[in-house]
Amino acid sequence: MGAPSSPGTWTQSPNTMSAAGQAAVSGEELSGVSRVKWGALLGILGLVLAVGGVLVVLLDVGLGITNTSDAGYVSLLKTILLAVILVVIGVLLALLSFVLYTAGFAALRRSDRRFSTPMVLCVIGLIGLALIGGFVVSYAGGIDSALGCPSSNSTCQNNATSIGHGVVVLAYVGGLLGFIGLIGLILGLYRFGSRYQSSIAKVGAILYIIPFLSVIAPILVFIGAIQVQKKLRQPATGSSGIPPPFPAPPPP
Numbered sequence: 408m409g410a411p412s413s414p415g416t417w418t419q420s421p422n423t424m425s426a427a428g429q430a431a432v433s434g435e436e437l438s439g440v441s442r443v444k445w446g447a448l449l450g451i452l453g454l455v456l457a458v459g460g461v462l463v464v465l466l467d468v469g470l471g472i473t474n475t476s477d478a479g480y481v482s483l484l485k486t487i488l489l490a491v492i493l494v495v496i497g498v499l500l501a502l503l504s505f506v507l508y509t510a511g512f513a514a515l516r517r518s519d520r521r522f523s524t525p526m527v528l529c530v531i532g533l534i535g536l537a538l539i540g541g542f543v544v545s546y547a548g549g550i551d552s553a554l555g556c557p558s559s560n561s562t563c564q565n566n567a568t569s570i571g572h573g574v575v576v577l578a579y580v581g582g583l584l585g586f587i588g589l590i591g592l593i594l595g596l597y598r599f600g601s602r603y604q605s606s607i608a609k610v611g612a613i614l615y616i617i618p619f620l621s622v623i624a625p626i627l628v629f630i631g632a633i634q635v636q637k638k639l640r641q642p643a644t645g646s647s648g649i650p651p652p653f654p655a656p657p658p659p
Contacts, residue, residue, distance in 0.1 A: 432639045433517075433518060435514045435515075435517050435518065436514065436515060436517075436518045436639070437636070437639060437640070438511075438514050439510075439511045439512070439513075439514030439515035439518075439522075440511070440515075440603075440632060440635050440636050440639060441511075441632075441636060442507045442508070442510045442511030442514065443507070443508060443511040443512075443515075443596070443599060443628070443632045444629060444632035444633060444636060445507050446504045446505070446506075446507030446508040446511060447504070447611075447625045447626075447628040447629035447632055448625075448629055449500050449501075449503050449504035449507060450500075450501065450504040450624075450625035450628075451625045451626055451629060452497075452500050453496075453497045453498070453499075453500030453501040453503075453504055454497065454501075454621075454622050454625065455497075456493045456494070456496050456497035456500065457493070457494050457497030457498070457501070458497075458622065459493050459497075460489075460490040460491065460492075460493030460494040460497065461490065461494075463486060463489055463490040463493065464486065464487060464490045491543060491546060494543055495540070495543050495544060498536065498539060498540045498543060499540065501536060502533065502536045502537065502540065504625075505529055505532055505533050505536060505588060505592070506533065508529055508592055508595065508596075509526055509529040509530060509533065511595075512525045512526040512529060512595045513526050515599070515602075519598075519602055521598050521602075522595055522598060522599075524591070524594065525591045525592070525594045525595025525596075525598065526591070526595070527591065528587055528588055528590055528591020528592075528594065528595075529588050529591040529592055529595065530588075531584050531587045531588050531591070532584060532585050532586075532587060532588010532589060532591060532592065533588065534581075534584050535580070535581045535582065535583065535584025535585030535586070535587065535588055536581065536585055536588070537581070538577045538578075538580055538581030538584065539577070539578060539581035539582065539585060540581075541574075541577050541581075542574055542575075542577040542578040542581060545574045545577075546574070589615065589616065592612075592615060593612050593613070593615050593616055594612075595612075596608060596609075596611065596612035596615070596628055597609050597612040597613070599612075599631075599632075599635075600612060600631060603635040603638070603639075605631040605632075605634060605635050606631075607627050607630055607631040607634070608627065608628050608631030608632065608635070609631075610627055611623075611624045611625065611626070611627030611628035611630075611631060612624070612628065614627065
């Protein structure tokens with residue numbers, strides 16, 4: 408409830424419910440929603456680059472464009488290097504996306520403790536993404552070294568592109584931790600949609616775990632977060648959508 412501050416005016420206490428039945432929104436909560444929005448945007452860019460890297464290899468190798476000559480082998484290495492660079496940038500953007508998601512859940516948990524578990528799981532996922540990034544960077548270095556080998560020296564090329572067992576372990580462990588982080592991300596985004604009654608955000612959260620459809624998941628989350636942000640910034644309205652009238656001034 409509010410309290411009259413002076414004749415003819417009415418102020419609402421910050422911890423009370425508005426006329427729409429919605430609690431006053433704190434700055435931390437708005438910050439959390441904003442971080443989720445920007446995390447989704449970076450997730451979109453990261454997916455685009457990662458998928459682009461895979462398509463580059465498929466177009467050059469999967470469709471049989473590359474020949475088996477020495478020049479063709481060098482061309483293949485350059486194509487793979489380009490694809491790896493795109494994937495590395497995509498992984499870095501995904502890492503930043505996870506950081507923003509985690510920061511968003513950390514801010515939101517101050518208003519809703521249900522975001523604590525997703526935040527912890529996303530931190531684990533960040534460690535996994537860092538390990539995967541180390542694997543990709545190491546492999547890219549091997550490809551770059553192979554480009555410096557003579558085209559006729561297959562031994563040099565094979566040694567440069569071979570992957571050590573320790574680097575492979577990075578990929579497996581990173582993938583496992585990344586999957587745990589993905590579970591935390593899905594859980595956090597679904598609770599985000601539930602708290603703010605955003606069906607599109609909940610659908611986006613579910614699509615994150617479905618192969619191929621996951622590419623549109625951050626798009627839906629981004630749209631849902633924008634809608635939530637606009638709704639939270641709107642002034643309080645009544646159930647009919649019309650701002651409640653101020654009390655009439657007391658009679659003279």
